[in-house]
Amino acid sequence: MKYYISVLCLVASIGIASCGSEKNKETSSSQEIESIANPKNTPLETAPMDKADSLVAATIAAHGGKRYDTAHYGFRFRDKKYTFHNTNSGFTYTVTGHKEGKTIKDILQNGTLTRMVDGDTVQLSPKDVAKYTEALNSVVYFATLPHKLKDPAVNASYEGLTTIKGKDYQILAISFDQKDGGVDHEDHFMYWVHPQTKIIDYMAYDYETNDGGVRFRSAYDPQTVGGIRFQDYVNYEAPVGTPLKELPALYEAGKLKELSRIETEEVTVLEE
Structure with a gap:
């Protein structure tokens, strides 16, 4: 006592x-x-x-925050190796693969694409430059979500709350300006963010190219490497024209078809 x-x-x-x-x-x-x-x-x-900007900022902070601004990483996606390096002066992305016994490497530096085959620079048609630029951009974009949601061309809106599998989520809708919005500026995205952790557990998007499409993704197997969170996704397909907001209910009802797995493997921090 x-x-x-x-x-x-x-x-x-x-x-x-x-x-x-x-x-x-x-x-x-x-x-x-x-x-x-x-x-x-x-x-x-x-x-x-506003509420949307605040949610975007909180979500970026939860997934990696300012570490994205100087991030230098390598990873494997399917049969190719990728790197991305962000600096104050811009970015450099690369993808390296093999075809017909040759090593093909694309280097995207601040929006300018260079292709090298077995170490030699080769010329590409404008159509192929656009095609391979978009392909490389897309892989890094999804691997580093939600980093690019702070870009000036991004328009964010807060769409309220919903419940998925018994958990509450904040809904964040994203569209893009035509200026600086890329070739796919007409695409729309939606993210379901856990209100406490600010982690993206589900996402969806629609697109207009190749006759259009609608996708819904469920995150799994997260890993944090060097302070940045990387997530894999089960990728589901929905009928063209399905509103993104309806996808969680269709997912819970088992009415979405699994299309693929989006797996970011062998993630490593690279030296300068």
Whole structure:
């Protein structure tokens, strides 16, 4: 009994220190989210962060945050090896594969594609440049979601809450401006974000090319490498024209056809 006072003092002391530590963590996280949503540090009274922007920023922070800005990684997707390197001056993506005994490497640097075959640069037609640029961009885009959701051409809207398999999710809808929105600027995306963790557990998109399509993806087997989260996805197909918002209900009812698995393998941090 006589130790109660000293024990209580010790507990109180620990509690104060712990609260201070947690407050610092929350402040740091809040500052990072604000930095992502407002990279130019515009005064908040002239550039308020709406709910969609806030959710985008929080989701990016949960998946990797500022680490994306200088990320240099390699990974394997299906039968090819990829790298991506982000810097203050831009980005460099590469993909290396083999065909008919030859090594083919595409290098995409700040939007300009170069193809090398067995170490020699080869010329591609404008059509092929667009084709292979989009293919490389697409793989890195999905592998590093949600990093690119902060790009200037992205339009985000908050679509409320829903429930998938007994869990609540915030709904984030994404569209793109034609300017700087890429060749697929007419595509639409939807993300279902866990309200506490801010992790994307489900996503969907529609596209217009090749007669159009609708896809729904369920994340699994997450791995965090060098502070950045990478996720694999079960890729489902839905009939063309299906509204993205209806896909979770169709998924729960077992009415979506599994099309493929999107697996990012052998993820490694690369040296400078």
